[in-house]
Amino acid sequence: MLDIKLLRNDFEGVKKALANRNEEFDLSLFKELDNRRRDLLGQVEALKAEQNKVSKMIPQMKKAGEDTTAVMAEMKELSAKIKEIDAEVSEADKALNDYMLTLPNIPNPTVPEGKTDEDNVELRKFSEPTAFDFEPKAHWDLGADLGILDPETAAKISGSRFTVYRGDGARLERAIMNFFLDVHTEEHGYTEVFPPFMVSRESMTGTGQLPKFEEDAYKVYGDGREYFLVPTAEVPVTNMYRDQILDGAQLPIKHCAYTACFRAEAGSAGRDTRGLIRQHQFNKVELVKFTKPEQSYEELEKLTRDAEEVLQKLGLPYRVVKICIGDLGFTAAMKYDIEVWMPSYGRYVEISSCSNFESFQARRANIKYKEDAKSKAEFVHTLNGSGVAIGRTTAAILENYQQADGSIIVPEVLRKYMGKDIITKN
RNA sequence: GGAGAAAUACUCAAGUGGCCGAAGAGGCGCCCCUGCUAAGGGUGUAGGUCGUUAACGCGGCGCGAGGGUUCAAAUCCCUCUUUCUCCGCCA
Numbered sequence: 001m002l003d004i005k006l007l008r009n010d011f012e013g014v015k016k017a018l019a020n021r022n023e024e025f026d027l028s029l030f031k032e033l034d035n036r037r038r039d040l041l042g043q044v045e046a047l048k049a050e051q052n053k054v055s056k057m058i059p060q061m062k063k064a065g066e067d068t069t070a071v072m073a074e075m076k077e078l079s080a081k082i083k084e085i086d087a088e089v090s091e092a093d094k095a096l097n098d099y100m101l102t103l104p105n106i107p108n109p110t111v112p113e114g115k116t117d118e119d120n121v122e123l124r125k126f127s128e129p130t131a132f133d134f135e136p137k138a139h140w141d142l143g144a145d146l147g148i149l150d151p152e153t154a155a156k157i158s159g160s161r162f163t164v165y166r167g168d169g170a171r172l173e174r175a176i177m178n179f180f181l182d183v184h185t186e187e188h189g190y191t192e193v194f195p196p197f198m199v200s201r202e203s204m205t206g207t208g209q210l211p212k213f214e215e216d217a218y219k220v221y222g223d224g225r226e227y228f229l230v231p232t233a234e235v236p237v238t239n240m241y242r243d244q245i246l247d248g249a250q251l252p253i254k255h256c257a258y259t260a261c262f263r264a265e266a267g268s269a270g271r272d273t274r275g276l277i278r279q280h281q282f283n284k285v286e287l288v289k290f291t292k293p294e295q296s297y298e299e300l301e302k303l304t305r306d307a308e309e310v311l312q313k314l315g316l317p318y319r320v321v322k323i324c325i326g327d328l329g330f331t332a333a334m335k336y337d338i339e340v341w342m343p344s345y346g347r348y349v350e351i352s353s354c355s356n357f358e359s360f361q362a363r364r365a366n367i368k369y370k371e372d373a374k375s376k377a378e379f380v381h382t383l384n385g386s387g388v389a390i391g392r393t394t395a396a397i398l399e400n401y402q403q404a405d406g407s408i409i410v411p412e413v414l415r416k417y418m419g420k421d422i423i424t425k426n
Numbered sequence: 427g428g429a430g431a432a433a434u435a436c437u438c439a440a441g442u443g444g445c446c447g448a449a450g451a452g453g454c455g456c457c458c459c460u461g462c463u464a465a466g467g468g469u470g471u472a473g474g475u476c477g478u479u480a481a482c483g484c485g486g487c488g489c490g491a492g493g494g495u496u497c498a499a500a501u502c503c504c505u506c507u508u509u510c511u512c513c514g515c516c517a
Contacts, residue, residue: 038477038478041476041477041486042477042478044486045477045478045485045486045487046485046486048485048486048487049484049485049486052485052486052498053500054497054498055444055497055498056444056498057447058444058497058498059444059445059498060444060445062444068497071497072497072498073497074497075497075498076496078497079496079497079498084455218433233452238473245473245474368474377473377474
């Protein structure tokens with residue numbers, strides 16, 4: 001959510017900042033809603049002040065033996081009037097708030113111009129695309145040949161865009177998960193959390209998935225309540241601190257979390273239909289930070305490096321791109337994508353997305369901090385990034401570490417988790 | 427699923443219709459005393475948010491949340507949420 005004061009004071013500036021995004025926003029509606037609310041508030045508060053004043057007099061009048069029936073009759077009318085306007089206020093309040101929830105974040109000024117992912121800017125690369133002296137296979141073919149990935153059985157038990165992992169495949173997925181969590185907790189100083197995989201509507205709104213992207217989420221009903229399956233650990237972990245005022249001395253707070261992630265992929269029909277790239281359920285280790293405003297961009301750089309490092313340790317070629325305005329998404333002020341080399345695609349494929357939301361989520365989720373006991377509470381900045389997507393890592397390892405005979409060399413750092421050096425058909 | 431108890435400020439906690447934004451204690455700030463520590467004495471400290479104002483300020487809201495009764499609600503009524511205890515069931 002944007003700062004309402006910013007919209008009031010620099011309306012044109014906000015308009016301009018949002019203009020480059022791929023969507024149109026009717027900002028004139030803002031003025032209308034805001035003015036209506038403030039007008040009604042002024043009215044009802046004046047009446048309430050009067051009511052409070054008289055209410056204090058009544059006991060005194062009674063004590064003095066005066067007759068209060070006339071005053072009370074007057075106050076009854078006033079009370080009715082207040083009730084009436086109060087109802088209008090809460091309506092106006094809701095209308096304004098609902099509207100504010102639909103406005104995207106303002107991009108950081110350094111975010112490159114551009115409309116699509118073609119306009120993203122490559123910042124750096126690690127290693128070079130893997131070279132093969134044989135015709136490399138796609139991971140879905142490798143997985144099928146080795147008997148470790150089984151989408152057909154998954155389709156039988158669930159539907160499309162699911163995969164059953166078997167044997168070394170399942171073990172590899174689990175090995176990667178543990179490797180990521182170990183690196184981030186032991187080397188990068190993140191505190192691991194293991195949150196629920198189902199969250200409330202309020203949480204989804206707090207991080208910005210709702211109200212705009214409801215069709216992307218899975219909903220679950222079972223005990224007379226509504227839940228959403230988490231699309232990313234960002235949602236439960238960020239919302240852990242909802243409606244809290246944090247101690248500035250504790251910032252930055254750094255969490256890493258494994259969750260399964262669930263996405264309807266409503267707009268992705270026909271895209272990436274084979275393999276592990278686009279599934280309704282996938283595993284991910286997420287990094288989440290809560291920082292002071294002045295440190296958030298430095299922390300974004302560090303977070304991105306933390307994510308990169310697991311790929312370096314795995315020896316997977318990747319590049320980092322800075323996302324342009326048009327590709328930025330709804331909630332981010334700045335975003336870096338880390339893209340891993342995927343031989344079957346013949347290009348780099350997103351495996352991590354590292355964003356600074358500035359105060360956009362903090363304002364929605366009401367997460368603040370105080371520098372010390374005396375200072376005023378301010379919104380924190382929130383950041384997160386995949387550290388990194390596990391399913392896509394599995395795919396990348398299968399493809400980049402494949403041998404001519406279809407076997408897979410296990411990356412050095414995973415061997416202790418896998419208990420073997422090579423994956424072969426058994 | 428059944429039965430009960432609770433939710434008040436940073437923490438603990440008093441408060442059953444009007445001088446309650448809310449006693450008291452702890453904590454925290456300052457001062458004194460004891461040569462630093464511990465203990466003691468004094469004194470002070472209340473959040474957050476919305477509106478308004480150039481600003482000092484003024485005003486609204488606020489005692490888990492939302493409704494209701496009333497001229498007036500922390501206090502009465504209803505609904506919900508959460509936590510705890512007991513019983514049942516269960517991975």
